[in-house]
Structure formats: structure tokens, C-alpha cells
Amino acid sequence: MSQRSCLSVILAAGEGTRMKSALPKVLHPVAGRAMVQHVIAAAKEAGIEDVALVIGHGADQVEKVLGAGNHTIHLQEKRLGTANATLAARDAIARGYDDILVLFGDTPLVDPSDLMAARKALSEGASIVVLGFEPENPTGYGRLLVRDGVLEAIREHKDCSPDELKISLCNSGMMAIRGDVALELLEAVENNNVKGEYYLTDLVEIARSKGLNTAVSLASVESALGVNSKIELAEVENIWQRKRRRTLMAAGVSMHAPETVFLSFDTEIGADTTLEPNVFFGPGVRVEDGVIIRAFSHIEGATIARGSEIGPFARLRPGAELAEKVKVGNFCEVKKAVVEKGAKINHLSYIGDAHIGAGSNIGAGTITCNYDGFNKHKTIIGESAFVGSNTSLVAPITLGNGAYVASGSVLTQDVPAGALAFGRARQEIKPERGSFLREKLSKAAAAKKKT
Template sequence: MNQRTCLSVILAAGEGTRMKSALPKVLHQIAGLPMVSHVVKAAEAAGATGVALVIGHGSDEMRKAAAKFAPEAETFVQEKRLGTAHAVIAARAAISKGYDDVLVMFGDTPLIDADTLTVARLRLAEGAAVVVIGFRPPNPTGYGRLIEKGGKLIAIREEKDCSEEERKIGFCNAGMMAVAGAHALKLLDAVDNKNAKGEYYLTDIVEIAGAQGLDVVATEASFESALGINNRAELAQAEAIWQQRRRHEAMLSGVTLIAPETVYFSHDTEIGADTIVEPNVWFGPGVMVASGAKIHAFSHIEGATIASNCDVGPFARLRPGADLRNKAKVGNFCEVKQAVIEEGAKVNHLTYIGDARVGAGANIGAGTITCNYDGYSKFFTDIGEGAFIGSNSSLVAPVTIGNGGYIASGSVITESVPDDALAFGRARQKTIPGKGKELRERFASAAAAKKKAAGADH
């Protein structure tokens, strides 16, 4: 099995008009990854050594996307949509390379799992020429039924053509199949379009193979794995299923999710054992969390690295490039972007740190911001080890705060501060006795006069 070559032909030419979107259907995302990318990943996990992507005419957007999520994939255009077999044969050049196995998949079934595909490939290795993947939907109405006899699949019968007894069959066609490479082109070329729609149906190869004395069998996928997406309601359903699977996997690997149904993972989220995640946390793409971290409620994390024993949130936002080192803390209502928070440093509350380094053990007071952008370019702020930045300070980049530097609260710092120095960047306070009372009386009198004048106008 390990030495058998495999081509995955992924049909992705549908426009998806029911999605009501200018974006091709298969590029709509599940867990931050296009649906068709999930299909490619499943195929590769099942041992596919080649990918042929069949797209529609003029799908430039699909070509560009394919270069990102499947850089090794060959793309083929189905110029006219004349049925599923016609779509597969569009990839003739790839199929003719002589792969042992050919998997035929659909770009809008993002929940298909590698195990299902692997089982189908195993049946090919055991001698089957065609393996049809079936499933048992809660309601089989509308699905083609898999007709079996003596352990062999003899036909796929569309519901309108089924007898009363055949309509009672709950085992239905999921659309996906595996075909022995040695027979693939011969079977596909034998499909004709002598039907009401004048289309070439992939399902016809079941009876064609049987008539040639070849073995045809069916394997079973779960209903969830075979779920196809046609509209945004089904897209949301698939997202919910994917998230439920990932949460379960995370908890079994040692992650505590206090309210799992409120935590959302991305397709590539990595999270270590003994991490605790409180309710309503969102992990966007590109997040790595080491063991023992604590992510408090209502935090939004994307493109960030969080080391062991860090403390994040509640209501924290970590943007791309945020790099928290061991035991660092980013507290409530803080935002970190493109910045390293070194070991034991604390960014506790109401703070923005962008394009910066916060040295080990430094403390950033509430309301501090790094002023990193002048409207045209970004600039760097370097805060040394053990530095103390007082509350409500503005650090105007480019600027360096030396190790052990101390910034007085309310300062605007525009020049670098040496190690262990104290810096003030604010106007000197002036106190005028009695002036507060005078201002209150003046403001009250003005407000009363304004109210009286407004009443006179009416």
C-alpha cells in the first residue's frame, strides 16, 4: 500500500450559484481554509502523490488560489459542463501517467477524512477495480441508492429509477470513488450520454466495470464526512462539525476548554497540553500555543506564538507577529502586534504594543502605547530588560528604553533613555488654589443661561 502511487482528481468547476457569492464555491472557508484545501489535505494524508484540480472555464481566481493551497497540483479546465465523468476525463493527461490508484473527489466536501480514503485505497490494493464511497444520511430521499449483491456493488440507482424496495435502502452514494489506475481511462471512455440530460455520469462506470467482469465494491463514510456544501447554511453546518471535531481532539490531547462550544480554532492551530482556554476565545490562522498557557475569556489571537506558562487576556488581542516568551503576560484590553514580549514581561492592561521588543521582566503600565506609525512608515520601539514604563505613557518610535529604565507616568518619550535612567516627558504641574470652584460656578452659570435661552425660543 505504501508503495502504491495515487492521483487525487478533485472536481472544483462548479460556480456555486446557491452560495449567492462572486467567490467560487470551493474557495469559501472552513476554519480559515478554503473548502477545496481541506479536500487536498485529506487526499495527501491518505497518500495521494499527485493532485489534479478540475476547474471551470475562466476560473483565474481558482488558479491563483491553487498555487497557494496546492502548489504541486496540476489544473485542468472543464470547458463545458457535461457531467461528472466528463469532468474527470478533463484530467486525462494526469490520469494517463499510470498511477496505481485514482481518487475522484469533490471540492465542496471539506469534511472528508483521510481514513475513509485510505480504506477505499486498501480495497483497490486487494483487487477491486472500482470502490464507491457510500454513506447513510438521516433521510435518504433524493440520493442515489447503492445496490449490492453478494458483497459486490452492482449499480447506483437514482431515486426516480428505484423500485419501492430499492427506495427503502438507506445506503446512498456520496459521489466519491476510487478507481484502479489500470482501468480508469478505459472505464471513463466507455461512459456515454444516452440519458435525459445528455450528460456523462461517473456513476455509470459501476455497471460498465461489472459488465467487464471487474470487481466493484462499496465502502462507508460517516454522514458528516460525506457532507457536500451547496449554500451558506450548509457551510455554517460544516464549520460547526469541524469545530466540534477539533475541540474534542484538543481536549483528548490534554487541553482544558471550559466552555468548548464557545472556542473557535483555525485549521492550523497548535495548542499544547495543560493549556487552559476560557470561554469565547477565537484562534485565527497561524497560532502556536505551548503547554501550560492560560488564555482568558474573550481573547482574539491570530498569527501569534505563545510560549509555556504565558497568561493572556481576558479581552486581549494578539495580532500577527506577536511573540510571547515563557511566563509573559498580556492582560485585559491589550493589543500586541509584530512584537516580542520576553520572558516574565508584563503588559497588563489597556495597552498597545506594536513593532517592538519588551525585555525580560519589564513592566508596561496601563494606557501605554508605542507610537509606531507616522502615516507612511512603521518604526521600532526597544524596551530593555527590567524597564518600568509608567501608566499613560507614549513611546514615540524609533526609540530605545535601556535596561532598568524608568519612565514617569504620563510621559511622551521622543528620545532614547539610557540604562537605569529616569525620564520625564510631561509639562510641570501647576496648582491654583480656589480656581476649581471658580470654574465650576462659571460653567454652571453658562449652562443655566443656555437652558433659559432655549426655553424662551419655545
């Protein structure tokens, strides 16, 4: 089977009215990635070389999200059923693949192993292979009518006899077709039904009438789950998150409250890392071994090296690159900044567009003032520097190795290595003036109450 060529036709033209959204249905995200991108990824993992994406509603948006890639775009002008949608990719199908897999852009949990099993059935002599599944409640699903191991027909729920309604094997909608007969079978589908549409399910009986072998390949229930509403989207998200958490914990990641940790499709976390409750990972995060991420931290587009400690209540934004044994503490934000080994940003600080040298200490309330209203500017802090609390560093600015900045400073000029910098007004003390001011303000407040 590994040498058989394969095309995946992914149907993604539906409007998704039940989503109640201006966003095309297949672009709604699961784990930070559009549903249709999950399906494309599953096809690739199953060894499917090429993808033909059939789009319709919101075509421009779908193309923009997917961008360039190893897929072709095909437009379904009018929504006239699943067989009609599949034929929108006629040019791709006609290239002469051994296998054609018809998938759906709203089934983000489809398992690559189920796709591989369907392809295996094709290689063993079937011309049509329908991916079936067995839900707890089959109500509403089309039933697969199998006799002596042969799939004879697909019966829609509303058309089932009482005995057929007892069948638990249901139609997922996904189908594998032998490439050399795909166009012949698709073109034979007629629209003799109430809706006047062309249904992919008719291929089974058409194939049987031509003496071709048809079969069922059993898929998991999760593989077959389609998303048609925001409620179903949330249910699929929960399934994805639960599976991914279990995978990470099995690989050595500790989670105090797994159900409160949210991951993205590409989150990488090393062994012996500990995640406290309510940690959120956006796309593009890589965490090495032995990291501690404390509660209520939000991380996206960041890399965290081994032995570092983050949070609680920390935010790492895209471009944050933390070296080994870095500490980013409570209510700190780091964005587009490199923080070298052993540096500490402990409390209530914002570090953006910066480079922090190894072993440096950033005091509480420190801000890198990186934006002048038009452009971003960089702050560079050398190794083993000390920045006192409540300091504003107005970029562009450089602090040399071992520089020491007094608390409460506003610095606008570079500080040489080993130098001490003050950037604040001189303190003045006026004896008895405090008592005078307190008495004055007290009398004013009393007078205001009387009125």
C-alpha cells in the same frame, strides 16, 4: 498498497449558486482554510502523492488561493457532468498511476482513513470502488445496489423503485478507479440523459459490462457531507469544531465552555492550558503547555510560551511572540512584537512592531506609536524597564535596560539604561481659579436653559 502510486482528481469547478456568493464555492472556509484545501490535505494524509485539481468557475481566484504546490491545474471549459470534469484531467490520469481517486472540493470533512480503505479495495482486485455511506435520512441520495457483495449499479433517487428506496446505502460521489482502466471507462461514458451530461456514476455499469469487479467501501457520514449552501457550511463548521475541541481536551486542554471556543485548522495547544469561554483562534497559533487564556480573547498568527496568561479581552495579532510567563491583560493588543520572559502588559495597551525585554512592566494605556502615515517603525524596550501608565512611545525609539518612564509621558528620544525619563508638560496650580471657572460655567449653562 503502500507501494501503489495514486493520483487524486479533485473536482472543484462548480459555481455553487446556492451559496449566494461571488466567492467560488470551494474557497469558502472551514476552520480558517478553504474547503478544497481540506480535501487536498486529506488526500496527502492518505498517502496520495499527486493531486489534479479540476477548476472552472472562479478559476483565477482558486489558483491564487492555492498558489504553487504539489498539484496540477486543469480547466473544465464547460460543465457537462462529473465524468466530463474528471476527463479534464486526462493528461494527469494518462501518466499511469495504479490508483485514481475522484474527490470533490466541497467535502471538507473527508476522512483520510476512508480514502485509504477505498485504495485497499482496489489493491484487493476491484476496478471500481465507490465510497458509500448510510445517512439517517437517505432521501435525495443515489442508492448503491449491491448483490452478494458486488456493486451492480448506482440508482439516482428519482429513478428508484419502491424497494430500492428502502436501501440505506447511499452514493457519496467519491470513487476509486484502477489506473490502467480509468481512461477507457471514462471515455465510454455517454450523455444519453435529459441533461445531456456525462455522469461518473455510469462507470459502475460500464465496468460490470466489461467483466470488471466493482465494490463499495463504507465511509462515515461526515466524510460524505458536501456543502451547497451557507447553512450547510455552518453545519460542517460546527462538526469540525466539535471534533477538534474533543481531540484537544483528550490531550489535556481544559475548556470551561467548549462550544464557545473556535479553533483554526492549524491551531496547536499544549497540555494543561486552560481556555475560558469565547476564545477565538485564527490561523497560525501555537500555544505551549500551562497557558491560561481568559474569556473573550482573539488570537491569530501568534506563539505563546508555557506559563503565560492572556486576557480577558486581549488581542494577539500576527507576529506576536510571547516567551515564558508573559502576561497580556485586559483590552491589550500585541502585534508583530517579541515579548520576553516574565514581561507584563496588563491593561489597555497597544504594543506593535516592538521588542519588550524580560521582566519589563508596561503600564496601563501605553502605546507604541509605530506608524507615521507611510512606514512602520520599531520600539525596543530593554530588560527590567518600567513604563508608566498613559505613555506614548514614538518610534523609532529605544529604552535601555532598567529605564524608568514617568506616567503620562510622550517620548520621542532614546532613553539610556537606568535613566528616568519625563516627557510631559510641567504641572501648574492656580489657587481659587477652579472655583471661578466652575461658577462661570454654571451660569453659562443656566442661561442656555432659559433660552
